Each structure stands twice: as structure tokens, then as C-alpha cells.
Amino acid sequence: MSTARGAESDNVLVISGQVVGAPEVRISPAGIPISRFVLAHHSRQPEAGLGREVRCRIRVTAAGPELREQLQGLQAGHRVRVTGFVARAGYRSADWQLVLHAQSIEHLDQAER
Numbered sequence: 872m873s874t875a876r877g878a879e880s881d882n883v884l885v886i887s888g889q890v891v892g893a894p895e896v897r898i899s900p901a902g903i904p905i906s907r908f909v910l911a912h913h914s915r916q917p918e919a920g921l922g923r924e925v926r927c928r929i930r931v932t933a934a935g936p937e938l939r940e941q942l943q944g945l946q947a948g949h950r951v952r953v954t955g956f957v958a959r960a961g962y963r964s965a966d967w968q969l970v971l972h973a974q975s976i977e978h979l980d981q982a983e984r
Contacts, residue, residue: 884971887952887979888912891928894945904939907932910953910971930960933973941976950979 894908910931915922931953933942945951955973960966 882956883954884957885952885954886910886912886929886971887914887950890945890947890949890951892947894942896939896942899934903934904936905932905934906939906942908945910951930968930970931955931973932970933976938973938976941978945976945978952977952979 888910891909891911894906896904896906899905908931909928911926911928913924913926916925917923933939953971953973954975954977955971957969957971960968960970
């Protein structure tokens with residue numbers, strides 16, 4: 872495993888979609904606010920010269936007071952753009968399901984008004 876910056880260390884995901892269900896909020900033992908929600912994405916993307924319909928859902932984790940502020944008023948059905956990195960959901964499980972760890976959350980519904 873290399874610690875040098877380069878192709879091996881790139882891990883950035885930007886995805887937009889609709890919030891599914893109300894975000895769950897808790898406070899960690901260290902006092903850090905942590906919110907979790909599911910993002911449903913639907914788009915059409917070019918692949919091999921053709922349009923491909925893309926549908927997926929990804930769990931999003933948002934930690935820290937700055938992101939808690941960005942989540943104010945977030946409800947099921949709201950459209951957002953999330954930028955962050957992906958990581959394995961849990962290290963105890965053999966499952967390699969990914970979770971998006973948010974670094975910024977943009978409310979798209981409010982931006983269009």
C-alpha cells in the first residue's frame with residue numbers, strides 16, 4: 872500500500888439524487904454529530920458511444936458540525952448533490968458494501984428556486 876499521492880490514492884465521488892427516508896442523526900461518544908441517509912440516483916450516462924440508464928442507491932454518512940448545518944431541513948424526496956469519498960461499510964463484516972462519506976452536501980431543490 873502506497874502513501875504517495877497518485878492514482879492509487881484517488882477516491883472522490885460526486886453524485887446527485889433524491890433522499891430516501893428521513894436522515895438519522897446521532898451523536899458519537901466523542902460528541903460528533905453523525906447523520907446517515909440513503910441517496911437514490913437516476914441518470915443517463917454515455918458508455919461506449921451509447922446512452923446507459925443508471926439507477927442505484929448508496930448510503931451516505933455525514934459527520935461533523937459543518938455537515939450537520941448543511942443537512943438542516945433535509946427531508947425525504949429532497950434533491951441533493953453529495954461530494955465525498957467511498958469506504959467499506961464495516962470492517963467486521965466480510966461484505967464489501969460501500970458507503971459515501973460526505974464532505975459537502977448541496978441542496979439542489981433550493982438552488983433551482
